[in-house]
Amino acid sequence: MLSFLRSKFPRPDSAGSTITQINERRRKLAGLQDGELKCAAERARDINEIIAVTAVVAARVLRLEMFDVQLRGALALANGKIVEMQTGEGKTLTAVPPIIWYAKDRGSIHVMTVNDYLALRDARWMGGIYEFFGLTVGCIRQGMGSEERKHAYASDITYATANEIGFDYLRDQIALYANHQVHRPFAAALVDEADSILIDEARIPLVVAGSESDQDAIVFPVDHLVRRFRPLVHYTLDEHGRNVALTDAGVEAVEGTFDRGNLFAEENLALHTAVQNSLHAHALLRRDVDYLVKNGAIESVDEFKGRIVQERRWPAALHTAIEVKEGVAPKVQGRVLGSITMENLLSLYPKICGMTGTAATQAKEFQSVYGLEVEAIPTNRPVIRVDHPDVIFRTLREKEQAVLEEIRREHEKGRPVLVGTVSVEESERLSARLGNIPHQTLNARNEEEEAAIIARAGERGAVTISTNMAGRGTDIKLGAGVAELGGLHVIGTNRHESRRIDNQLRGRAGRQGDPGSSRFFVSYQDDLMVKYGIDDPKLKHNPESIQRMVEGESLDIRNFLHKYEGVVEGQRQAIEQRRQGVLTGATLSSTELERLVSLTVIDDLWAEHLAAITELREGIHWVELGGRVPIHEYLKEIHKRFEDLEARVPEEVRKRLAEAKTGRRDPSRRGATWTYLTTDLPFGNLSDRIARGWARKFRRWAT
Numbered sequence: 001m002l003s004f005l006r007s008k009f010p011r012p013d014s015a016g017s018t019i020t021q022i023n024e025r026r027r028k029l030a031g032l033q034d035g036e037l038k039c040a041a042e043r044a045r046d047i048n049e050i051i052a053v054t055a056v057v058a059a060r061v062l063r064l065e066m067f068d069v070q071l072r073g074a075l076a077l078a079n080g081k082i083v084e085m086q087t088g089e090g091k092t093l094t095a096v097p098p099i100i101w102y103a104k105d106r107g108s109i110h111v112m113t114v115n116d117y118l119a120l121r122d123a124r125w126m127g128g129i130y131e132f133f134g135l136t137v138g139c140i141r142q143g144m145g146s147e148e149r150k151h152a153y154a155s156d157i158t159y160a161t162a163n164e165i166g167f168d169y170l171r172d173q174i175a176l177y178a179n180h181q182v183h184r185p186f187a188a189a190l191v192d193e194a195d196s197i198l199i200d201e202a203r204i205p206l207v208v209a210g211s212e213s214d215q216d217a218i219v220f221p222v223d224h225l226v227r228r229f230r231p232l233v234h235y236t237l238d239e240h241g242r243n244v245a246l247t248d249a250g251v252e253a254v255e256g257t258f259d260r261g262n263l264f265a266e267e268n269l270a271l272h273t274a275v276q277n278s279l280h281a282h283a284l285l286r287r288d289v290d291y292l293v294k295n296g297a298i299e300s301v302d303e304f305k306g307r308i309v310q311e312r313r314w315p316a317a318l319h320t321a322i323e324v325k326e327g328v329a330p331k332v333q334g335r336v337l338g339s340i341t342m343e344n345l346l347s348l349y350p351k352i353c354g355m356t357g358t359a360a361t362q363a364k365e366f367q368s369v370y371g372l373e374v375e376a377i378p379t380n381r382p383v384i385r386v387d388h389p390d391v392i393f394r395t396l397r398e399k400e401q402a403v404l405e406e407i408r409r410e411h412e413k414g415r416p417v418l419v420g421t422v423s424v425e426e427s428e429r430l431s432a433r434l435g436n437i438p439h440q441t442l443n444a445r446n447e448e449e450e451a452a453i454i455a456r457a458g459e460r461g462a463v464t465i466s467t468n469m470a471g472r473g474t475d476i477k478l479g480a481g482v483a484e485l486g487g488l489h490v491i492g493t494n495r496h497e498s499r500r501i502d503n504q505l506r507g508r509a510g511r512q513g514d515p516g517s518s519r520f521f522v523s524y525q526d527d528l529m530v531k532y533g534i535d536d537p538k539l540k541h542n543p544e545s546i547q548r549m550v551e552g553e554s555l556d557i558r559n560f561l562h563k564y565e566g567v568v569e570g571q572r573q574a575i576e577q578r579r580q581g582v583l584t585g586a587t588l589s590s591t592e593l594e595r596l597v598s599l600t601v602i603d604d605l606w607a608e609h610l611a612a613i614t615e616l617r618e619g620i621h622w623v624e625l626g627g628r629v630p631i632h633e634y635l636k637e638i639h640k641r642f643e644d645l646e647a648r649v650p651e652e653v654r655k656r657l658a659e660a661k662t663g664r665r666d667p668s669r670r671g672a673t674w675t676y677l678t679t680d681l682p683f684g685n686l687s688d689r690i691a692r693g694w695a696r697k698f699r700r701w702a703t
Contacts, residue, residue, distance in 0.1 A: 025052040051097040061128040070094040076375040084359040084376040088511030103156040106187040112162040123159040149182040167675040170208040194354025202343040226278040277321040288425040358500040385510025388519040399523035416462040420505040439463035487515035495543040596667040
């Protein structure tokens with residue numbers, strides 16, 4: 001569990017009395033001239049004073065008045081909490097006072113946003129306030145050069161996506177010269193859409209890769225064979241359709257086609273792996289659900305947002321198998337030089353806080369994993385949205401027919417309707433069945449049009465069918481006369497595994513006291529019901545109970561996997577410290593050449609270590625068959641391998657230094673590198689499976 005320092009500022013007995021004091025100070029400051037107000041802003045160090053000054057400056061610079069609920073949210077953020085504020089309540093402005101306070105108190109702060117557009121928008125939008133306080137603001141965007149990035153990170157306040165910050169961190173870890181590094185020491189981070197970054201994407205590894213390609217021509221004949229495989233004949237799926245295994249007939253087909261005596265022999269490991277990846281690509285991953293084929297490339301679709309995830313790939317060989325399946329030219333994958341999860345990246349900050357529209361349902365997870373409390377901030381105006389009970393159907397077809405009828409019924413009244421679906425495929429299927437009702441479809445295939453589509457989604461008679469991408473970071477404003485008709489009506493075509501995703505969709509309606517309504521349609525054939533509710537008749541009639549069960553199991557798995565990941569992260573930090581000493585000269589080298597050789601040796605041995613760990617994790621679950629405990633064997637083995645790595649460094653440096661002096665090796669030539677996101681254990685088939693099994697055991701013991 002991570003440990004975070006508490007903020008050092010006066011904490012009165014109640015938020016109410018503090019807000020009263022802030023508003024009193026705010027009224028006095030409002031009488032100052034701009035010059036006097038700037039002096040007060042630059043002198044401000046106490047959070048209460050900073051909030052009061054910010055409120056006055058925001059009114060002058062942006063013509064925005066801060067509500068009491070925003071002041072309360074600012075106090076909670078400054079106190080290192082996760083703040084839950086509903087859509088339309090002004091989270092961007094709420095964050096400004098604590099951002100200023102952290103920048104002054106800790107020297108700098110990173111503000112993590114979910115995309116480049118918001119990073120640039122918010123940095124510019126709030127920039128005038130920061131200037132009043134004498135603070136500098138930078139913004140990181142894709143495509144920027146290293147000098148631009150270094151300048152932006154040198155600012156008091158830096159807006160950027162979490163991914164860009166992480167990729168820059170990884171590139172810094174393989175820099176050959178200290179002045180090529182762009183980051184300075186981390187001080188504090190404020191995370192926008194905190195549930196997305198800290199929970200949904202927390203275990204997605206960010207990767208920096210390079211060196212030689214690891215592609216193998218065998219993927220093409222393997223794909224040709226697997227296309228002819230039939231389920232239950234050549235392979236089987238597990239009960240939840242998340243893993244696939246060859247049958248005896250499938251094994252015989254592979255051995256016969258490739259003239260291999262025993263597919264499970266060590267010398268056939270590459271073939272066996274290629275077959276498994278091809279099976280996963282064909283049997284488990286669905287086009288227009290898990291990924292799109294767009295502009296001649298495979299584009300991964302985020303299951304929580306329904307958007308294309310830029311720079312995300314599946315683990316190298318699996319991604320190649322998908323490309324071959326779809327007839328797309330395979331991309332070079334290369335060797336992994338470094339990797340870090342978002343969860344571990346955030347642990348490098350001495351102080352973090354965050355805000356989101358949906359956090360309360362995951363309060364236990366924020367506390368147990370990050371040591372962060374959740375504070376739900378009330379809305380400025382009462383929520384009058386009507387959330388209707390779920391309607392449950394026997395079949396998927398019956399459910400979709402009912403959804404279409406509800407759309408037509410509300411459309412005839414003139415009310416705008418937003419329909420939230422789980423995939424591109426489903427959104428387009430519903431669109432095709434709507435017939436002559438004018439509507440817009442928003443999904444990962446046309447996400448460039450999102451702003452224009454959402455801008456019209458609250459107009460009279462508008463019908464918008466969307467994936468989860470319309471469930472976060474968007475503000476649907478009602479058109480003229482729509483409030484009198486009942487406001488926006490939201491339809492959810494499925495319950496998701498997380499209640500937060502459903503709440504995000506509901507939250508599109510009823511902002512700032514607007515009228516609105518929502519209703520979810522569920523069938524026993526939905527993924528959630530099939531996976532988790534089929535064996536328990538009681539659960540089948542209560543999707544929210546299934547969601548609570550799934551959320552609990554996910555938390556158990558996350559906590560269990562900390563044991564697997566924590567040791568490797570400790571090793572990564574140890575090797576980083578050793579490398580940084582060489583890079584900066586803190587660890588003396590006899591020559592500049594020896595310094596370069598030492599750096600490349602550390603990088604190469606660490607890359608080998610990462611590859612070995614991946615291979616170990618792939619097979620560690622088999623030790624359970626021999627009566628041994630997988631996690632004990634895993635931890636023991638990676639500890640031994642890391643000791644071997646450390647012992648090899650001096651010997652390898654001496655060897656390569658001799659080669660460099662004779663001109664046989666140039667340590668300064670690394671070749672191209674690139675960064676991307678991957679999906680760690682995309683089917684829960686490695687340590688996730690072990691963790692899930694133990695989670696079930698723990699639950700049985702507890703009951």
